[in-house]
Amino acid sequence: MERELRLMKGNEAVAEAAIRAGVDGYFGYPITPQSEIIEYLMEADPAKTTGMVVVQAESEVAAINMVYGGAGCGKKVMTTSSSPGISLKQEGITYIAGAELPCVIVNVVRGGPGLGTIQPAQSDYFQAVKGGGHGDYHLIVLAPASVQEMADFVGLGFDLAFKYRNPVMILSDGAIGQMMEKVWLDPPRERSKEIPEWATTGKTADRKRNIITSLELDPFRQEVFNRKLVEKYDAIRENEVRFEEYLCEDAEYLLVAYGTSARVCQKAVQLAREQGIKAGLLRPITLFPFPTKRISELAGQLKMALAVEMSAGQMVEDVQLSINGKIPVHYYGRMGGMVPTPDEVVENLKERIIGG
Amino acid sequence: MKEITGIKEYIKPENLVYRKSSLLTDDIMHYCPGCGHSTTHRILAEIIEEEGIQQDTIGISPVGCSVFLYNYIDIDWQEAAHGRAPAIATAIKRLLPDKFVFTYQGDGDLAAIGTAETIHSCNRGENILIIFINNGIYGMTGGQMAPTTLPGMKSSTSPYGRDVATMGNPLKITDIVATLPGTFYVTRQSVHTPANVRRTKRVMRKAFQYQKLNRGTCFIEIVSNCPSGWKMTPVQANKWMEENMFPWYPLGDLKVPEEQQDQQPKTE
Numbered sequence: 001m002e003r004e005l006r007l008m009k010g011n012e013a014v015a016e017a018a019i020r021a022g023v024d025g026y027f028g029y030p031i032t033p034q035s036e037i038i039e040y041l042m043e044a045d046p047a048k049t050t051g052m053v054v055v056q057a058e059s060e061v062a063a064i065n066m067v068y069g070g071a072g073c074g075k076k077v078m079t080t081s082s083s084p085g086i087s088l089k090q091e092g093i094t095y096i097a098g099a100e101l102p103c104v105i106v107n108v109v110r111g112g113p114g115l116g117t118i119q120p121a122q123s124d125y126f127q128a129v130k131g132g133g134h135g136d137y138h139l140i141v142l143a144p145a146s147v148q149e150m151a152d153f154v155g156l157g158f159d160l161a162f163k164y165r166n167p168v169m170i171l172s173d174g175a176i177g178q179m180m181e182k183v184w185l186d187p188p189r190e191r192s193k194e195i196p197e198w199a200t201t202g203k204t205a206d207r208k209r210n211i212i213t214s215l216e217l218d219p220f221r222q223e224v225f226n227r228k229l230v231e232k233y234d235a236i237r238e239n240e241v242r243f244e245e246y247l248c249e250d251a252e253y254l255l256v257a258y259g260t261s262a263r264v265c266q267k268a269v270q271l272a273r274e275q276g277i278k279a280g281l282l283r284p285i286t287l288f289p290f291p292t293k294r295i296s297e298l299a300g301q302l303k304m305a306l307a308v309e310m311s312a313g314q315m316v317e318d319v320q321l322s323i324n325g326k327i328p329v330h331y332y333g334r335m336g337g338m339v340p341t342p343d344e345v346v347e348n349l350k351e352r353i354i355g356g
Numbered sequence: 357m358k359e360i361t362g363i364k365e366y367i368k369p370e371n372l373v374y375r376k377s378s379l380l381t382d383d384i385m386h387y388c389p390g391c392g393h394s395t396t397h398r399i400l401a402e403i404i405e406e407e408g409i410q411q412d413t414i415g416i417s418p419v420g421c422s423v424f425l426y427n428y429i430d431i432d433w434q435e436a437a438h439g440r441a442p443a444i445a446t447a448i449k450r451l452l453p454d455k456f457v458f459t460y461q462g463d464g465d466l467a468a469i470g471t472a473e474t475i476h477s478c479n480r481g482e483n484i485l486i487i488f489i490n491n492g493i494y495g496m497t498g499g500q501m502a503p504t505t506l507p508g509m510k511s512s513t514s515p516y517g518r519d520v521a522t523m524g525n526p527l528k529i530t531d532i533v534a535t536l537p538g539t540f541y542v543t544r545q546s547v548h549t550p551a552n553v554r555r556t557k558r559v560m561r562k563a564f565q566y567q568k569l570n571r572g573t574c575f576i577e578i579v580s581n582c583p584s585g586w587k588m589t590p591v592q593a594n595k596w597m598e599e600n601m602f603p604w605y606p607l608g609d610l611k612v613p614e615e616q617q618d619q620q621p622k623t624e
Binding site: 024025027053055057058059061062063065066067068069070072073075077091092095099200201202203204205209210211212213214215 | 410411412413414416423426430431432433434435436437440443444445446447448450451452455472473475476
């Protein structure tokens with residue numbers, strides 16, 4: 001079968017991609033601006049076609065624990081939410097990381113803190129990339145910048161989640177979730193019949209009982225486990241960095257931005273170049289692992305880097321760590337659901353250049 | 357006291373009247389002497405063995421004293437976060453509908469932090485078995501007040517006795533779930549005498565068999581003791597339980613299947 005071209009919202013694309021990727025279970029709770037995902041799935045009723053289970057849980061807490069249960073059975077399971085709901089899921093997410101279970105979690109970010117706003121923001125970067133829940137763990141974090149990537153990252157997310165037995169977060173935002181674009185959808189994949197050897201599907205005579213847990217009271221053994229996790233995260237850093245460059249070959253000024261901000265910055269780079277400023281854009285596609293190495297390499301040719309994000313300045317810290325003092329690193333951003341314009345970004349870049 | 361000598365001569369096949377379930381592992385249980393958990397574990401292991409469903413059963417162990425339940429019974433297990441077992445069981449059963457899925461939870465887990473998960477899984481009529489051990493106290497964390505602690509009962513966080521005016525009343529969550537259309541069978545039992553152990557084993561077997569009918573949630577409360585937390589000997593604790601816990605939490609069925617005659621599977 002061939003890929004199919006559709007005009008869809010980012011949220012709808014996630015839902016349709018989930019059905020086509022052969023997802024076994026979706027567990028969600030409504031919250032703006034991502035409720036279209038569960039609405040789409042309930043209407044599509046994939047239980048009748050692929051056998052995919054769709055459940056509206058009583059809370060985000062229950063939904064993420066349903067994900068834990070399904071993932072523990074070796075199934076492809078996912079949940080989606082937006083910022084306040086993702087905060088509620090953090091307990092479950094750290095247990096999933098601690099039990100080394102694969103799953104996909106989508107955060108269609110809205111502005112905070114607290115109830116905040118329902119407009120798009122990128123203010124959950126720290127929560128997604130640096131931890132969120134308690135304990136030493138990392139999610140693999142994918143940052144889509146288009147409706148196409150919203151669809152594509154569902155399948156990619158599950159591939160990575162199962163490769164590393166690690167939760168994957170798709171860190172989107174309200175703009176990407178709500179906007180409509182054309183999207184090429186993959187042909188439907190059959191749901192996998194493979195059962196991972198660690199899955200709890202009933203103990204058979206040929207194996208020991210499987211136990212899904214994150215508990216270890218012996219500090220020696222817990223530390224051994226922590227070290228194993230660190231090794232896994234190092235392997236992810238080594239193998240899974242994804243990013244996109246735009247006009248970076250001769251760039252003197254580097255914009256670093258992901259998601260919606262990266263779309264704004266692509267236009268800003270064009271405008272800056274029209275004004276004779278050699279700007280380029282590096283768009284991290286994975287936020288963990290961060291494209292540290294590439295940004296560090298580029299620092300040799302750059303005069304300055306500017307992190308542009310819809311937050312008070314969160315990703316900028318990873319840009320600073322990557323550049324490690326070699327050149328000045330600045331931040332420009334909007335908050336509270338405001339999206340920066342390309343002109344604003346160029347103006348800020350010019351001010352920084354004049355200001356040195 | 358007369359010393360028992362030559363006990364080995366009594367260990368012969370014709371004298372063996374009881375054996376350990378093959379599903380109980382050789383791990384030494386960490387429970388305090390007299391605790392009802394170990395008896396309930398044994399019943400559970402025996403039923404799974406006797407029904408021949410080891411390869412089809414997935415258990416969810418809680419946070420609380422029975423957190424290491426997965427070390428004692430030789431089946432597949434998932435360890436839940438505090439209170440979340442019914443949500444986990446929901447997903448397992450939806451994704452593996454042919455399996456037997458049960459949770460095993462204490463009163464703090466099921467009736468305080470996990471109230472929402474308990475009520476809503478029962479309200480959806482998830483086709484799972486919930487085993488609820490109610491001893492009116494947080495045992496593992498050292499004897500704090502539970503949602504089911506009796507009025508006036510002392511604990512480390514109600515040192516002058518539970519004052520219902522400021523600390524609330526004991527929550528009869530089993531009575532609540534019995535009112536929900538989603539529950540199929542709701543009963544309250546105990547394991548403090550041989551007769552009660554046999555009765556509890558009977559109802560638990562029934563609850564496992566009911567899962568094949570796909571008619572809704574089965575919920576078994578076991579009113580139990582906590583000699584350490586209650587600061588009593590096991591004998592005192594069982595007596596105190598009979599005199600104080602049972603009037604609040606009377607034993608017996610709270611909800612039985614309507615078409616019991618037609619639908620009820622044969623027991624024993």
